[in-house]
Amino acid sequence: xxxxxxxxxxxxxxxxxxxxxxxxxxxxxxxxxxxxxxxxxxxxxxxxxxxxxxxxxxxxxxxxxxxxxxxxxxxxxxxxxxxxxxxxxxxxxxxxxxxxxxxxxxxxxxxxxxxxxxxxxxxxxxxxxxxxxxxxxxxxxxxxxxxxxxxxxxxxxxxxxxxxxxxxxxxxxxxxxxxxxxxxxxxxxxxxxxxxxxxxxxxxxxxxxxxxxxxxxxxxxxxxxxxxxxxxxxxxxxxxxxxxxxxxxxxxxxxxxxxxxxxxxxxxxxxxxxxxxxxxxxxxxxxxxxxxxxxxxxxxxxxxxxxxxxxxxxxxxxxxxxxxxxxxxxxxxxxxxxxxxxxxxxxxxxxxxxxxxxxxxxxxxxxxxxxxxxxxxxxxxxxxxxxxxxxxxxxxxxxxxxxxxxxxxxxxxxxxxxxxxxxxxxxxxxxxxxxxxxxxxxxxxxxxxxxxxxxxxxxx
Numbered sequence: 001x002x003x004x005x006x007x008x009x010x011x012x013x014x015x016x017x018x019x020x021x022x023x024x025x026x027x028x029x030x031x032x033x034x035x036x037x038x039x040x041x042x043x044x045x046x047x048x049x050x051x052x053x054x055x056x057x058x059x060x061x062x063x064x065x066x067x068x069x070x071x072x073x074x075x076x077x078x079x080x081x082x083x084x085x086x087x088x089x090x091x092x093x094x095x096x097x098x099x100x101x102x103x104x105x106x107x108x109x110x111x112x113x114x115x116x117x118x119x120x121x122x123x124x125x126x127x128x129x130x131x132x133x134x135x136x137x138x139x140x141x142x143x144x145x146x147x148x149x150x151x152x153x154x155x156x157x158x159x160x161x162x163x164x165x166x167x168x169x170x171x172x173x174x175x176x177x178x179x180x181x182x183x184x185x186x187x188x189x190x191x192x193x194x195x196x197x198x199x200x201x202x203x204x205x206x207x208x209x210x211x212x213x214x215x216x217x218x219x220x221x222x223x224x225x226x227x228x229x230x231x232x233x234x235x236x237x238x239x240x241x242x243x244x245x246x247x248x249x250x251x252x253x254x255x256x257x258x259x260x261x262x263x264x265x266x267x268x269x270x271x272x273x274x275x276x277x278x279x280x281x282x283x284x285x286x287x288x289x290x291x292x293x294x295x296x297x298x299x300x301x302x303x304x305x306x307x308x309x310x311x312x313x314x315x316x317x318x319x320x321x322x323x324x325x326x327x328x329x330x331x332x333x334x335x336x337x338x339x340x341x342x343x344x345x346x347x348x349x350x351x352x353x354x355x356x357x358x359x360x361x362x363x364x365x366x367x368x369x370x371x372x373x374x375x376x377x378x379x380x381x382x383x384x385x386x387x388x389x390x391x392x393x394x395x396x397x398x399x400x401x402x403x404x405x406x407x408x409x410x411x412x413x414x415x416x417x418x419x420x421x422x423x424x425x426x427x428x429x430x431x432x433x434x435x436x437x438x439x440x441x442x443x444x445x446x447x448x449x450x451x452x453x454x455x456x457x458x459x460x
Contacts, residue, residue: 009171010034013164016173025198025312026161030187032313033338038171043318045269047278050258052288053266056244058356062232069231074123075211076230078114079196080218081189081294081342082107082139083132083160087327089368090406094135096218097142098365098407100374101381106365107139109221111146112385117225120384125225126210128201129157129218130192153208158199163187165325165335174325174335182326189217189294190316190340193303197312202304213298215342221374221387222363223295230297232355239302239349242268243295243357247285250396255343256288257354266354267347268292272319272339290354292343293362302349314348316340363387368410369397376421395424395441403432403451416456427460 010031017027086095096106104112114127127149131139136157143149143156150156162184164173176182187194192215196202205213212233216223223243233241244257255270274282281287307314319339326332346352365371373379378394379387404410412434419439421427426444432451436458445460454460 009166009173010038013166013173016164017162020162022161022163023194023198026163026187026191026194028311029191029194029313030163030338032315033318033340034166034171036318037166037320037336037338041318041320043273043320044275045258045267045273045317046275047281049261050267050269051261053257053259053290053354056290056354056356059229059232059243060358062228062355064228064231064235066227068235069227070121070123072212072230072234073117073121073125073225073227075209075234076123076225077126077128077205077210077213077300078225079128079130079192079213079215080110081192081215082129082135082157082218083186083189084219085132085134086407088366088405089371089410090408094131094139094218095365096135097138098371100221104381105142106218106221107142108145109381109385109387110218111143111149113221113224115146115148116384117227121227124151126151126154126205128154128196130160130195131157132160132186133162154204155201158195158201160186160195161191161198163338165337168322168334168336171336174333176325176332179326185337186339188319188339189342190314190344192342193307193314193316193345194312197304197307202300202307206300206304211300213300213303214295215298216293216295217364219365220294220363221385222361223293224361224384224386226361229355229357233297233299236353238297238351238353239299239306240345240352241297242266242343242346242352242354243293243297243361244290244354245293245357245359245362247289247291249285251291252283252285254291255341256282257290257292257346258288260347265347266352267317268341268343270319270341270344272321273317290356293357294343294364295357295361296343296345306348314345316342316344316348360387360389368404368407369399371407371410372397372399372414372418372427373421375418378421391422391424393425395421396426397421398426398428400430400432404429419454419460 321337324332325335416437424441428446435454436456440459
């Protein structure tokens, strides 16, 4: 590195963030991690530093007084992370605006879930969105279709921060005149703490009588408002809680919880924090049994105390992501993206806990494979906006990336509707196939060859 003490690179990065109006608190948080990166931090968590979590309380075993549950939900705010553009599916808009059923998007169904819970429990239940600069305008436009949603005294959203990508060779902010937007990246969803605190929303929520926050991703329609969970969290007295599920073979890449040997605290270890020598043990779902759903619960009073005490720097573990500055050009300069995971806050709070929830609370859509299942008859959408599973097990879908990975290509190949999957165990599609109307998949189906057309009414 040419800038050995990092002073030049950090000053350039800070100035660049100031020039675009990033908050002083967010710049301080970035500086905190920059100094760690400069000192050689990688964020890796080695296997010998942790112990597996073998057993956790299960939500289905928890008994909460109905009135206590309702009272806790009345003090809860729902927060949805909505900064992602669905780039893994070739999208350039908020993934939450994708249609799911009958023209209704993820956003529409989430709003339905919240409005139904308000009516069922007679609670306020505000819904806040953490948008990025690239998702905010379209999201706020979509929310105008739901005039019953706003809660007096609270905004519809708050903004995720942005930070410069850093050259891997000297830690200076990268310059990329071909597309200056690619010089910037989000700081990971761990930025939610900095963003909501810097916006003054923690104080405002507390002043309006809200004590708890239920936080989740906007592409996970399973993370519905839940009075029982709210009641459990309130009774636990914990400052922070994570909803986890049992890992299966399909979850080997997801982050898992573990006990840190040095102090006995629960921690989250994400894939980006795994040393290559520990990869096999990380992916062993019998050893590390629980994965993070990214459905989190916060005690806002205790969150405010820690953030105020630390000047807004929560101190989440660093994740150093190494990528080409242009993701479509592997020959472009290598950069570091400084990121944090919001679930990693489990190690920050004394007394933080986790609870095992049913798999129905984890229905993320990260790929068009996931989208096909969510759009299919595997699920029914109730009047409450919940996805109700109809089949005994969710089928495993693998679509050929060459023809289905991008949402536009996917939509063209299922123009007449998605096939029935309620009786399917799996669907694997190799090659370029288009699907007619009323196609039914049962058992394990595999389409092979260069491609073709599946006729209307076919059974595979």
